[in-house]
Amino acid sequence: MIKKQINSFANQVSRHMVLVLFLLPLIVIFSGCKTQQAPANLQRIIDRGYVTVGTLYGNTSYYLDAEGPAGFEYELAKKYAQYLGVELKMMPSYNLNELFQQLDNGSVDLLAAGLAVTEERRQQYHFTPSYDDVSQKLVFKQGNIRPRKLADLTGKLEVVEQSSHVENLVKLKQSNPELAWETTGELDSEELLLRVLSGEIDYTIADSNTLAINRRYYPEISIGFTIRQPEPLAWMVNKHNDDSIYASLIEFFGQVHHNGVLLALNDKYYGHIEEFNYVDTRMFIQAIENKLPKYQPLFEKYGQDVDWRLLAAISYQESHWEPHARSYTGVRGMMMLTLPTAKQMGIKSRLDAEQSIRGGAKYFKQLIGRMPARVPDPDRLWFALASYNIGLGHLNDARNITKQQGGDPDRWVEVKERLPLLKQKKYYKKTRYGYARGDEPVNYVENIRRYYDTLTWMDDNAKHNAASNELTDTAVD
Numbered sequence: 289m290i291k292k293q294i295n296s297f298a299n300q301v302s303r304h305m306v307l308v309l310f311l312l313p314l315i316v317i318f319s320g321c322k323t324q325q326a327p328a329n330l331q332r333i334i335d336r337g338y339v340t341v342g343t344l345y346g347n348t349s350y351y352l353d354a355e356g357p358a359g360f361e362y363e364l365a366k367k368y369a370q371y372l373g374v375e376l377k378m379m380p381s382y383n384l385n386e387l388f389q390q391l392d393n394g395s396v397d398l399l400a401a402g403l404a405v406t407e408e409r410r411q412q413y414h415f416t417p418s419y420d421d422v423s424q425k426l427v428f429k430q431g432n433i434r435p436r437k438l439a440d441l442t443g444k445l446e447v448v449e450q451s452s453h454v455e456n457l458v459k460l461k462q463s464n465p466e467l468a469w470e471t472t473g474e475l476d477s478e479e480l481l482l483r484v485l486s487g488e489i490d491y492t493i494a495d496s497n498t499l500a501i502n503r504r505y506y507p508e509i510s511i512g513f514t515i516r517q518p519e520p521l522a523w524m525v526n527k528h529n530d531d532s533i534y535a536s537l538i539e540f541f542g543q544v545h546h547n548g549v550l551l552a553l554n555d556k557y558y559g560h561i562e563e564f565n566y567v568d569t570r571m572f573i574q575a576i577e578n579k580l581p582k583y584q585p586l587f588e589k590y591g592q593d594v595d596w597r598l599l600a601a602i603s604y605q606e607s608h609w610e611p612h613a614r615s616y617t618g619v620r621g622m623m624m625l626t627l628p629t630a631k632q633m634g635i636k637s638r639l640d641a642e643q644s645i646r647g648g649a650k651y652f653k654q655l656i657g658r659m660p661a662r663v664p665d666p667d668r669l670w671f672a673l674a675s676y677n678i679g680l681g682h683l684n685d686a687r688n689i690t691k692q693q694g695g696d697p698d699r700w701v702e703v704k705e706r707l708p709l710l711k712q713k714k715y716y717k718k719t720r721y722g723y724a725r726g727d728e729p730v731n732y733v734e735n736i737r738r739y740y741d742t743l744t745w746m747d748d749n750a751k752h753n754a755a756s757n758e759l760t761d762t763a764v765d
Contacts, residue, residue: 330372330532333397338375341365342387342396345380346476348498348557349401353748360557361400364419367549371540383473384450391526397533399524402495404452406519414527414534417541418520419550422495424453426515429484430508430566435491437513438464443490446480449473453493456516478502481509500561504742507569548696555701556666560737572604572739576746579609583622586642590649594656597747598669599649601739602676605732606648611641623648652676663698670700673736674707674729682710685719686726704730 333339341361343350349361362378369376379396381387390396391413404422405415428435435441438460447453449471461467475483480492481502493515494502503509525534544550580600587596587603600609606624607613614620618627621644630638633647655672658680663671675683686707687697695702709715710726 329530330536333372333374333533336374338377339365339369339372339398340377340379340396341368342379342381342390342399342401344384344387344401344476345382346402346478346498347501348495350378350380360553361402363553363556364544364550365400367544368537368540371543372536383476384448385473388450391524394526397525398537401524402497402521403524404495404519405522406452406455408455409452409524412527414525415522416525416534416537417545418522419541419544420497420521420554421518422497422521423514423518424456424493424516425496425499426512427481427484427492427494427499428490428510428512429487430510432490434510435512438467438515440512441467441491445469445491445493446475446483446489447471447493448475448477448480451477452519457493460515481506485509497558500558500564501741503564504561504569504738505745507564507566507573548699548702552667552699552701559701560734561741563734569742572742573746575604575609576743583609583641583645586645590646593653594649595740597743598736598740599645599652601736601743602648602652602673603645604739605736611644612639623651625651655680660698667698667700670733670737671703673733674700674704677732678707678724678726678729679721681721682724682726683707683729685716685721685724686710688719689715700733704733 343359343361343365345351347359350357350359352358357378365378366376379390381390381401387399387401391399402420402422403409405418409415426435426441433440445468447457447469450473454469454471457467457469472480477492477494477498480489481494481499483489484492485506485508491512496518499509499511523537525537541550583603584596584600587600591597591599603609603622606619607622609622611622612620613622613624615624619625621638622641623644625633625635625638625644625647627638629651630647633650635643635647637643638647652672655675656668658675659668659671671683683703686703686709689706689709690703691697693706695706697703707726707730710719710724713723716723
């Protein structure tokens with residue numbers, strides 16, 4: 289009896305094993321469907337009503353400010369979503385390994401993260417037309433011995449894991465066998481720059497655009513030498529998807545190149561930071577720490593309709609926050625008002641700091657209001673700044689020249705190229721207001737934009753630190 293029961297049980301187990309072996313491939317297939325996303329295609333994006341874009345956290349790609357999401361890559365991705373007529377879903381990652389995994393497993397439709405087009409990456413992914421070029425810079429701390437070539441590197445070099453910097457270093461090591469470096473997946477390029485400043489590492493490699501932004505806040509970051517000449521940046525698409533998304537991106541980039549959107553976006557984020565002056569940047573940061581506290585309450589009081597930090601940046605450009613400043617042209621005070629403008633603004637004493645700031649704020653607000661409604665932000669601010677310096681009449685002359693030459697008179701990036709033409713007779717003799725030193729307002733606006741960026745960053749950082757300290761004190765109590 290027992291033997292029969294054992295045989296019967298064995299037969300049942302055998303039948304179950306056959307069934308399991310038969311069903312196992314199907315189980316694997318269906319379980320895989322739960323973790324692997326369906327291949328992305330354009331029609332699927334249109335049907336569901338949104339496009340998912342992978343990116344990296346950082347001030348060159350995607351971050352959150354007081355008004356919400358911001359960053360070059362975010363704004364360009366938003367334009368692409370509008371082009372498709374769908375919503376945008378940004379999927380930010382903390383490191384490149386996680387970012388590439390998102391694209392490989394179909395969690396995102398494409399990557400927009402300031403990624404360099406390299407030979408190794410081309411083998412695995414499709415790249416859209418390029419929208420910018422960056423070079424790789426070997427970075428060290430100001431005051432240390434400057435390395436001018438690879439053989440001069442005597443300390444610790446650390447770079448971001450899976451970055452194009454690593455790919456370049458691998459190639460360079462073939463002809464420089466002594467070259468050594470470490471990689472990190474926990475830190476990004478900006479954090480590595482801070483490690484250089486703190487002395488934790490001696491060198492890192494940064495892209496030129498990242499470096500240009502960060503030197504506004506950390507002027508002690510210095511460039512040793514260019515370790516790789518400019519290479520293109522582009523968005524990335526999975527090669528295993530069908531070509532519909534890729535084709536739409538090619539068409540989209542053709543459009544934004546042609547209609548000036550890309551040019552304006554580049555100017556917004558990078559147009560004013562191409563030049564760097566170490567001494568001027570250090571002096572401004574010291575002035576923020578030593579001079580600004582005395583006048584900040586006044587800028588905040590009269591900067592309610594205009595960001596007080598922009599008002600303060602204007603004042604620094606005009607007078608370096610000196611209430612008794614005087615120019616050879618007759619303008620005076622914190623905001624360097626002319627006597628007629630001061631009278632129009634109801635200012636009795638241009639040398640009184642509060643009156644000058646009040647008058648300057650009122651005048652600047654009026655200039656913004658006189659810009660045509662069709663001029664978008666932030667261009668209307670830059671136009672108003674140029675008018676503060678050169679006058680609205682000369683600005684409009686430059687806008688008319690821009691239009692005559694086929695440019696867009698409502699975009700600062702195009703008008704600033706024509707403002708210097710007001711110094712040339714063949715142009716200014718045909719204008720309403722005649723000759724003007726048109727290069728001065730260009731420098732004026734770009735300087736203020738740089739000061740504003742630095743001041744905004746320092747102010748936000750101070751607020752963040754204050755909030756963190758308050759939470760710490762509360763926790764201790």
